[in-house]
Amino acid sequence: MLQISVLRDHTAAVLAGLAKKHYATAEADVAAVLALDQRRRALQTTHDAAQAEANQLATQIGGLLKTGDRAGAEALKLRTADLKQQTQAASAELAQVEDEQKQLLYKLPNLPHVSVPEGRHAADNEVLREGGEKPALPANAQPHWELIKKYDIIDFELGNKITGAGFPVYKGQGARLQRALINFFLDQARAAGYTEVQPPILVNEASGYGTGNLPDKDGQMYHDLKDNLYLIPTAEVPLTNLYRDEIIPADKLPVRLAGYTPCFRREAGSWGADVRGLNRLHQFDKIEIVQITTPETSYAALDTMLAHVEGLLGKLGLPYRILRLCGGDMSFTSALTYDFEVWSAAQSRWLEVSSVSNFETFQANRLKCRYRAEGGKTQLLHTLNGSALALPRIVAALLENNQDESGIALPEVLHSYCGFDKITNLAN
C-alpha cells in the first residue's frame, strides 16, 4: 500500500509511476484519494475538538460531584449530550471515509523504480544478460513430460487419483532429487548469510493482507473457510509477516531469511495448452529468500540476491537469462523485479524459475514494519524477496538438458545430495 503522505507530497511522481505501470484510472483514483484525505482530516479536527471539550467537561463533572454540587454537575451534563452527538456523527463519517480511502489505496499498485523499462507486455522486458550454454540435443530428445514417464520418477496420473490435476507424485529417484535440491538450495542460502526458517504453511487473514496477497489476489489462494486460514502461495508470506507490527532495532538489520515450503496456487483460469507437465502446478516446492533492509541499502541488497540466484544456476549448469521486467509486466506490489529464466532445451523455450524483487515500503507500510532511524524517529523499512529456487521448472530443465541414451546425468553439486549421479531405468 502506498503511503498517503507520498500521494500528498509527490502527486506528480505518483501519477507518472502509475502510468508506467499502465494503471488505467490513475488520475481519477489519486484525485479521489486526496479528496477523501482532505475530508478525513477535516472530520478528524471536528471530532477532536468536540472530544476535547467533552473530556474537559467530564473532568469538571467529576470535580463537582466530589464537592457535592449535584445541580452543577447535572447542568454540565446537559451540554455533554450535544457534544456526544457531534463526536458520534463525526466518527461515524470518519470511519466511512477512512474505509473508502483504504479501499482505494489498496487498489493502487506500487510505483516502479526509475530503472524499470517502459513497456506493457512480457515482450517489452529488458534482457539484462545471459549465462551458461544451451546444449545441443539429439533429434530424438524428449520433453520432460515424456522423460518422467520413461524413468518413472514423477506420476501425474497418481496425483490425479488422490488429489487432482496439478498435484504430481514424485517417486523413487524423482522424490530423492526433490529432497536433494531442497537441501542444496537451503545450504547455499545459509552459506550466503541467510538464516534458515521453517514457517507454518497456513496463514491467517492479517498475514495475507500484510504481504499484499489480499485483497487483490484472493482467488489465487486456497482458503480453509472453516478456520479462515490460507494455504501459502509462497514462503514470502509467512517469512515477511514474521516482522509485521515490529520496530526492528537497527543493529538487527538487515534481516536475511531463507525458508523451504511447499507452495499452493489455485492458478484459476491459467490452464492452457502451454502448461504441460511441470510447467505449472497447484502444489510445488520452493526455497525463498527474504531480506528486510533500511531504505538506503535495499538496492544493494537486491544486487546480492541477484548474484546469489545467478550462482545457483551456474552451479547447476543451466543456461539462463536475467530479465528486468517492464512496468506493465511487473507484479502489483513490486518496485523493481528481475526474473530468471532457464532454457528448456527439449521444449525450446525459456521457463521462469525465479523472481527477485524489491518492494521498497509498499509491503512494509501494510505490515507496519519499521526501524528507529537517526534521531529516534520510526521509519518504514524495505522488504525484498526472491525464489532461490522453485523446483519444478528446474527439474524440467535438468531432465531435458541433460538427457542422453543412457539416462539423465545430474550436475556434480547434486551428487552427494542425491546419493546417485544419474537417473536411469535401472535404479530406484
Add this chain to the structure above:
RNA sequence: AGAGAAGUGGCAGAGUGGUCGAUUGCGGCGGUCUUGAAAACCGCUGACUGUUACAGGUCCGGGGGUUCGAAUCCCUCCUUCUCUGCCA
C-alpha cells in the same frame, strides 16, 4: 474438546468507575563523579494521528456496549497458562 485463571509500555509488575497514557522496578539513553570503567546519584525513556510549531485526539489482547466519564462494569471473539480428555 471440557473446566478454571489470565491478557497493561522492551521486560517484570501495580492499578476495580473520575486530573491514569497509566505507580514502581529492571533494561536502555544522557549527565555528575572517575585517568577510564564499575558503583552511586540526577534526568530522560511507548506507538499512531495531528499542527509551521505548540496544543489537541486515539491506543491498557481485538471488536461492540453501559456512563457526563472506562485499563477498571457488561457482551463477544482471539490468545496464553493450569487441570482433564484425545493424539503424531
